[in-house]
Amino acid sequence: MLRRLVIFSGVVLVALFVFSGCTSEETEVLPPENLQYAVTSDGSGLSLTWDAVTDADGYRVYVDDDLIYEGTSTSYTVTNVGKEIGVSAYKGNLESDRVTINVAPVSSDITIYERSSTGYSAMGWNSDGVAVSYSLLDTANYPNFHIYLDDFTPNQVVPAQIHFVAPSYNSQGDAFNDIETGFKVALTSNLDSITIADPVGSGYVSPYTQDPLVVNTVYHIWIDTQPYGELNTGDHFAKVKVLSIGTDGAVQLQCVYQRISMLRWLPTP
Amino acid sequence: MKKIAGVVVIALLALWLSGCQQTGSQEVSDLKAKVAVLETKVSNIEKKIDELTQKIEEMAQTKAGKKSSKKSGGTTGSTKKNLPPLKKK
Numbered sequence: 214m215l216r217r218l219v220i221f222s223g224v225v226l227v228a229l230f231v232f233s234g235c236t237s238e239e240t241e242v243l244p245p246e247n248l249q250y251a252v253t254s255d256g257s258g259l260s261l262t263w264d265a266v267t268d269a270d271g272y273r274v275y276v277d278d279d280l281i282y283e284g285t286s287t288s289y290t291v292t293n294v295g296k297e298i299g300v301s302a303y304k305g306n307l308e309s310d311r312v313t314i315n316v317a318p319v320s321s322d323i324t325i326y327e328r329s330s331t332g333y334s335a336m337g338w339n340s341d342g343v344a345v346s347y348s349l350l351d352t353a354n355y356p357n358f359h360i361y362l363d364d365f366t367p368n369q370v371v372p373a374q375i376h377f378v379a380p381s382y383n384s385q386g387d388a389f390n391d392i393e394t395g396f397k398v399a400l401t402s403n404l405d406s407i408t409i410a411d412p413v414g415s416g417y418v419s420p421y422t423q424d425p426l427v428v429n430t431v432y433h434i435w436i437d438t439q440p441y442g443e444l445n446t447g448d449h450f451a452k453v454k455v456l457s458i459g460t461d462g463a464v465q466l467q468c469v470y471q472r473i474s475m476l477r478w479l480p481t482p
Numbered sequence: 483m484k485k486i487a488g489v490v491v492i493a494l495l496a497l498w499l500s501g502c503q504q505t506g507s508q509e510v511s512d513l514k515a516k517v518a519v520l521e522t523k524v525s526n527i528e529k530k531i532d533e534l535t536q537k538i539e540e541m542a543q544t545k546a547g548k549k550s551s552k553k554s555g556g557t558t559g560s561t562k563k564n565l566p567p568l569k570k571k
Contacts, residue, residue, distance in 0.1 A: 273515070279525075280518045306507060365565060382566065395571055418568045442571045 242302050244309040256477040258292035269302040294408045294478045318471045320482045327362045327462030330370045335361035342472040355389045359436050370462035374425045382420035395419045395435035402429040410450035410477040426455050450477045
């Protein structure tokens, strides 16, 4: 009798163990592969796609370690401004390593000079996102100009009349290149408070700033390549603060530049 | 015989309980993830409200600026000597 009871109890427990969803433990989930991104047409976000992971229950998308999506889709459009985007796969309570995209802008300071002053007057952001100064006589680097300084008073330096000017315009000769940089004054002097450049069509002016530069003014900058007036590949965004203007025409700038073409995200690094 | 039976029963019970604990912790983990998503969504809504509030303030300031510019006969870039008119985009 006792033997039968023991066998019966064993069978019941084995059945419970097998059928109650207590599955064997997984040890690893592979991360998604082939993570691709494309900037949305208005520059406000990134459309992500990735390959499906075999056996994964779903995927998680993070912006700067904040979880913003969990689900089964293999695509997602991120509009939360950030510096790093990560995508992982999960199965049960297991989660893969994240694959990431670095979208952090680059910060750099630079000093350039009014064109009648001594010192380089033009600047441009290189492929690393760092601001570089150039001489207006450096013809080999004309294609790299994004901005230069001019007070529109030849052979004089008038610090109170210095403007940012797009290289597509030259008051003293031929254009330096065909980049029609747009400028828009921000309604704040706090560079960090701007996390995204204003959209195109919101009042950028070109080919020069409407008013002369003033210390502590912050500008939204749109590097507008042809075709002008619309957002297209090759365009970039930056934010720039005027730190000082010297009597010798030296203008010190704090720059934050987004390396990803068309993307307007500008959180201070 | 009784001892063996007892050990077998206890071992199976322990196995069953550990499996159920695993299932339970998975559910807790899922719920935590869902709460995190909701928290982020709430945070995003708060940010949007802040942005809209800022935009409204900016628009109000711009409106006030335009009025004072009209009163003082404010100048624009297009009046600068020998310069092309400013293009808005």
